[in-house]
Amino acid sequence: MKDKDEKKIEKRELKINRRALLKGALAGAATTMLPLNRADASFSDFWESFFQKHFREMSDAEKKKVVERLEREYEQKYKKAIKIGIEPAMPGVLFGYGLDLSRCIGCRTCVYACVKENNQSRDPQVQWIQVLRFKHGELMHWEKADKYYDPKLVPEPGYFYMPVACQQCENPPCVRACPTQATWKEPDGIVVVDYNWCIGCRYCMAACPYGARHFNWAEPGIKSEDINPNTHYLGNRPRYKGVVEKCTFCVQRTRKGRYTACVEACPVGARKFGNLLDPKSEIRYAMEHKRTFRLKDELNTHPKFFYFFDFEAGERFTG
Amino acid sequence: MIQTIKNFIIAWGSIFKGSAKYYLWLAFLAFLMAIGVHAYIGQAEHGLIMTAMRDQVSWGFYISNFTFLVGVAAAAVLLVIPAYVHHDKSIKEIVLFGELMAITAIVMCIMFIMTDLGQPLRVWHILPPPIGLMHWPSSLLAWDVLVLNGYLFLNIIIAFYILYKLSRGEHYNMKSFVGFLIYLSIPAAISIHTVTAFLYNAAFSRPFWSASILAPRFIASALCSGPALMLLVFQVVRKVTDVKIEDKAIFKVATLITYAMAVNLFFLGAEVFQSFYSGTAETASIHYLFFGYNGQTNLVPYIWTAVISNITAFLLILNPKTRENFVTLNVACVLMIVGIYLEKGMGLVIPGFTPDALGEIYQYTPTATELLVSLGVWAMGAMIYTFLLKFAIPVYTGKLRFASSGKEAIHEVKAVRPHVEEVPEEQL
Ligand code: SF4
Ligand code: SF4
Numbered sequence: 001m002k003d004k005d006e007k008k009i010e011k012r013e014l015k016i017n018r019r020a021l022l023k024g025a026l027a028g029a030a031t032t033m034l035p036l037n038r039a040d041a042s043f044s045d046f047w048e049s050f051f052q053k054h055f056r057e058m059s060d061a062e063k064k065k066v067v068e069r070l071e072r073e074y075e076q077k078y079k080k081a082i083k084i085g086i087e088p089a090m091p092g093v094l095f096g097y098g099l100d101l102s103r104c105i106g107c108r109t110c111v112y113a114c115v116k117e118n119n120q121s122r123d124p125q126v127q128w129i130q131v132l133r134f135k136h137g138e139l140m141h142w143e144k145a146d147k148y149y150d151p152k153l154v155p156e157p158g159y160f161y162m163p164v165a166c167q168q169c170e171n172p173p174c175v176r177a178c179p180t181q182a183t184w185k186e187p188d189g190i191v192v193v194d195y196n197w198c199i200g201c202r203y204c205m206a207a208c209p210y211g212a213r214h215f216n217w218a219e220p221g222i223k224s225e226d227i228n229p230n231t232h233y234l235g236n237r238p239r240y241k242g243v244v245e246k247c248t249f250c251v252q253r254t255r256k257g258r259y260t261a262c263v264e265a266c267p268v269g270a271r272k273f274g275n276l277l278d279p280k281s282e283i284r285y286a287m288e289h290k291r292t293f294r295l296k297d298e299l300n301t302h303p304k305f306f307y308f309f310d311f312e313a314g315e316r317f318t319g
Numbered sequence: 320m321i322q323t324i325k326n327f328i329i330a331w332g333s334i335f336k337g338s339a340k341y342y343l344w345l346a347f348l349a350f351l352m353a354i355g356v357h358a359y360i361g362q363a364e365h366g367l368i369m370t371a372m373r374d375q376v377s378w379g380f381y382i383s384n385f386t387f388l389v390g391v392a393a394a395a396v397l398l399v400i401p402a403y404v405h406h407d408k409s410i411k412e413i414v415l416f417g418e419l420m421a422i423t424a425i426v427m428c429i430m431f432i433m434t435d436l437g438q439p440l441r442v443w444h445i446l447p448p449p450i451g452l453m454h455w456p457s458s459l460l461a462w463d464v465l466v467l468n469g470y471l472f473l474n475i476i477i478a479f480y481i482l483y484k485l486s487r488g489e490h491y492n493m494k495s496f497v498g499f500l501i502y503l504s505i506p507a508a509i510s511i512h513t514v515t516a517f518l519y520n521a522a523f524s525r526p527f528w529s530a531s532i533l534a535p536r537f538i539a540s541a542l543c544s545g546p547a548l549m550l551l552v553f554q555v556v557r558k559v560t561d562v563k564i565e566d567k568a569i570f571k572v573a574t575l576i577t578y579a580m581a582v583n584l585f586f587l588g589a590e591v592f593q594s595f596y597s598g599t600a601e602t603a604s605i606h607y608l609f610f611g612y613n614g615q616t617n618l619v620p621y622i623w624t625a626v627i628s629n630i631t632a633f634l635l636i637l638n639p640k641t642r643e644n645f646v647t648l649n650v651a652c653v654l655m656i657v658g659i660y661l662e663k664g665m666g667l668v669i670p671g672f673t674p675d676a677l678g679e680i681y682q683y684t685p686t687a688t689e690l691l692v693s694l695g696v697w698a699m700g701a702m703i704y705t706f707l708l709k710f711a712i713p714v715y716t717g718k719l720r721f722a723s724s725g726k727e728a729i730h731e732v733k734a735v736r737p738h739v740e741e742v743p744e745e746q747l
Contacts (some may be wrong), residue, residue: 050440124368132677142678143612144604164677177521179460180444181452197452199444200367200437203460209524211676215377215437218368224566241366242437299524317560 025029045069054181055194055233067233070196074238079222085232087255089188095249096189096304097260098272098286099163105268106131106154106161113265114165117250118236119228121220128214128247129165129262136160140295165262166191166212166247167295167303178263184243189304190249192234197242200242209296210303213246249273276304327483330719334709341709358688359434367437369688372449375681376672380689381435383664384696385428387544389515390537390663392424392470394545396508397575403493403501409568415715416556417549418478419707421508425471427700434692459518466514466524470507477501478711486714519671520662527604528671536586542579543629544659546572547652554645560712566643573642580633580655587626604670607680611647617682621661628658635667 020254048069058066072080082214100266111129132145145162154161172191175184182198187190205213219241231237232252239245250260256271263271274281283306286292290308297303342730357381362369372379401407433439445464455461477500484491491497516534523529550572556563591609594602608618635641635651643649674680685693713719 054444057452129512130677141600142676143600143674143680145678147679149678173522176457177460179454179458179464180441181454182444197441197444198438199434199441201432202377202437203458203459203518203522205374206525206671209676211374216366217373218366224544229709240438244437259465270473275505 007111031317033245040085045073049196052196052314054197056181056184063233066196070233070237075302078222078227078238080229081226082227082229082231082237084237084256085230085252086234087232089186089190090255091187092277094189094276094304095168095285096274096276096283096306097168097249098283098290098292098306098308100270100272100286101160101162101288101307103268103270104131104161104163106133106149106151107267108151109265109267110163110262110271113261114247115289116226117228117253117261118248119220119222119226119231119238120245121216121218121222121239122226123221124218126214126216126220126245128212128245129163130211131163133159133161156229162307164210164212164295165305167210167301167305168247168249169244170302170304171300173207173299174204175211180202183229186234186251188255190234190251190254191246192248192251193244193246194234195237195239195243195245198243200244201242204244209299209301213244216241231319232284233316323483323487326625327486330486331710332715333713333719334706337709344474345702348677348698348705352695352702355470355698359695360689362434362688362692363439367435369686370684371683371689373681375675375679376669376683378435378668378672379683380665380685380693383668384693385431385435386430386515387660387664388424388665389467389512390541390659391513391545391548392421392428393508393538394543395421395474396505397542397546397579398549398572399501399505399508401571401575403498404505407489407571409565409602410571413553413564413568415478415481415711416552418474418481418504418710419711420545420549420552420704421474422471422478423704423707425467425474425511426703427696428467429471430699431693432694434696457695459514459521462514463511463518466507466511470504470511473500473504473507478707482711482714486720487716488720509538512541519530519667522671524676525604525671526601527608530590532586532590536583536590539579539583539586540659540663542746543576543583543632543655544663545665546576546579547632547655550576550652551649551656554649556708560716562712562716569734570646573636573648576655577633577636580629580636584629584633587629603674607673608666608670612674612680615680615682617684618666618673621668625658625661629662632658665726700717 011267048066053062055063063086066087071082074080074084077144108129108131111127111131112118114129115122115127118128120128130147131151132142132147133149133156134141134145139160139162146213149156149159168189168191170185170189172185175191178184178200180197180199183191183193183204193224200215202215205215216239220239222238227238228236230252232248232255235248235251250258250262254260260271260273263273272282272286274283278284286308287306290310292301292306292308294306344380370379370381395414395417398410398414402411402414433442436442444451445453447455453461453464455465477497480497481491492499513534516537519525519528520531520533550569553564553569556562591605594605598606598629603612606612607615608622610616611619632651632654635647635654641651672681673683
């Protein structure tokens with residue numbers, strides 16, 4: 001840690017530096033691109049933020065330091081203490097997800113639970129789960145799907161609903177596409193993004209076959225009281241303008257043995273989650289007893305997200 | 320030697336000296352650039368929300384311009400191949416201007432990528448380790464960064480070496496190292512456009528981009544628009560300077576363009592047939608492009624303008640009478656540039672995203688910010704090319720000579736003269 005005098009010097013340095021920087025309008029614009037609350041940032045924070053390493057290249061000590069700095073930055077920005085976890089993947093775990101299409105009523109409760117849990121921007125709206133409405137007989141006829149149906153009217157006769165988020169591909173095209181390795185697959189199968197390494201080129205968005213990646217077209221707008229302070233570095237910590245984000249299977253929860261927010265929120269129990277490597281898990285039960293399928297399986301992306309129809313519940317819609 | 324290089328650098332001062340008209344032109348470009356910078360500051364401040372791009376259509380006008388300009392840069396080969404490989408003298412003389420155009424186009428490509436990035440200050444993350452974490456060989460974008468920069472440096476070295484030699488009244492030797500680089504630039508030019516096509520191919524879940532004809536189509540269309548642009552530039556150059564470019568050279572390039580356009584139209588036809596005959600769900604994008612989809616038609620005017628321009632241009636340039644008439648030739652060139660710009664720009668990028676991965680149709684039309692920022696980049700490109708020509712032309716015509724015998728005329732750069740006289744010839 002630095003002593004007080006050093007800090008003072010740094011502050012002065014910062015002032016000079018900021019003045020010099022802000023002189024040119026262009027330089028001014030440049031400072032707005034850095035993920036910092038400029039007014040309060042110290043020069044060393046500014047420097048460290050700019051030269052921050054890729055998460056996977058950091059030692060544990062470096063991770064700790066970065067997390068401390070980020071927590072400081074978030075606190076200045078949101079006037080609220082935010083905890084950033086860095087829990088690694090648990091050994092012997094490969095997460096998988098199941099969704100029962102015959103139960104889903106298209107109410108979008110999961111969408112809002114996800115937004116809340118994962119600190120998605122409210123204005124402009126970012127939503128990791130998109131619910132598509134299909135007419136009976138038109139399953140996966142994408143061009144005929146409707147995302148903008150009225151959730152107040154659900155369930156509508158003659159229609160069924162298919163929520164789509166990141167499919168956590170075992171062979172993820174987005175990871176292959178990223179030119180900076182800012183997005184990668186963790187050992188527990190979750191595809192994550194380092195929001196401090198992503199350059200915002202959006203090539204991953206062009207590569208993802210499921211429309212699962214979302215870009216921060218503007219500074220994320222979340223009120224401080226809406227922020228969920230329990231976060232993970234690779235998950236729901238607040239994002240920056242100009243970076244990509246996506247569903248992380250609630251890494252901040254699931255690595256601690258909890259369910260994802262959407263599983264807990266679903267009012268009809270359409271969502272299942274668990275460890276694919278554990279034969280006794282819920283998801284394995286669903287895989288073995290239901291008629292499961294995966295989206296766009298022909299692309300060989302090998303999603304770990306399984307859709308299925310439950311025979312009895314399915315009867316509800318056959319009338 | 321060192322003195323010569325010094326003089327070479329000093330001679331660059333000449334780019335700031337010129338007639339009132341020249342200053343007016345520069346001022347005009349500077350004004351457009353200022354507009355672009357102003358729009359870009361707004362974008363940097365508020366984010367890319369200032370553009371019309373959204374999650375559904377996540378690339379737009381910037382990447383469209385980028386794609387077109389890669390073609391322009393690549394097309395320098397059309398001049399290089401006959402000039403060096405077949406020792407075609409009439410073209411050999413003007414190939415330098417093509418190389419300078421390639422340099423300009425690549426710089427503009429880089430600028431368009433930079434304006435498109437959400438976090439431009441982090442662009443160094445794309446460099447190879449230990450600086451960044453370039454995802455090579457997996458990411459086609461990493462490949463593109465490599466080949467584009469490689470091509471840029473290649474052309475800079477070649478063009479400046481030729482200029483350096485010319486400025487001493489010497490000729491370069493094709494058997495020397497630079498000769499090797501010139502030959503290397505031919506596959507390099509093909510590679511930049513091929514890799515850019517592969518960049519789209521690699522997004523394999525977008526049927527519009529995953530056609531294997533994409534790369535050949537890229538090359539064919541680049542060999543139309545790039546040289547067409549060069550033909551216009553040549554005519555301006557020989558009008559406003561005393562560079563002599565023979566009509567013969569111009570018509571020869573025009574003939575080459577004719578072949579390229581024929582192939583280009585053939586490829587387009589092949590793709591259109593395959594898509595419209597099958598009419599599968601995978602062809603929704605091309606239907607959207609040509610005729611609209613579910614009543615959404617905003618790309619239709621673009622593509623039909625492009626198709627009609629290209630066919631008209633082809634007919635004009637195919638007929639020897641209209642090809643060797645400067646009015647109709649220039650009309651054909653302009654139509655071709657417009658046609659390819661629309662087809663290889665918006666007409667390529669936007670349909671790839673429409674309908675999006677989950678079938679939604681988001682109608683993309685660029686915003687004022689995108690248009691103004693792009694205008695600024697084009698103005699900056701025009702300024703770079705102006706400067707390059709301002710330096711290269713007097714060297715090329717022999718008006719600017721230094722470090723050879725003292726009597727060689729130096730009209731353009733008086734400041735250089737003392738240095739020139741200080742250098743005895745035998746030191747060189
Ligand atoms: S669904 Fe898209 S974002 Fe998720 S892992 Fe697959 S390609 Fe990547
Ligand atoms: S937007 Fe970010 S995560 Fe996506 S490809 Fe570009 S750098 Fe990688």
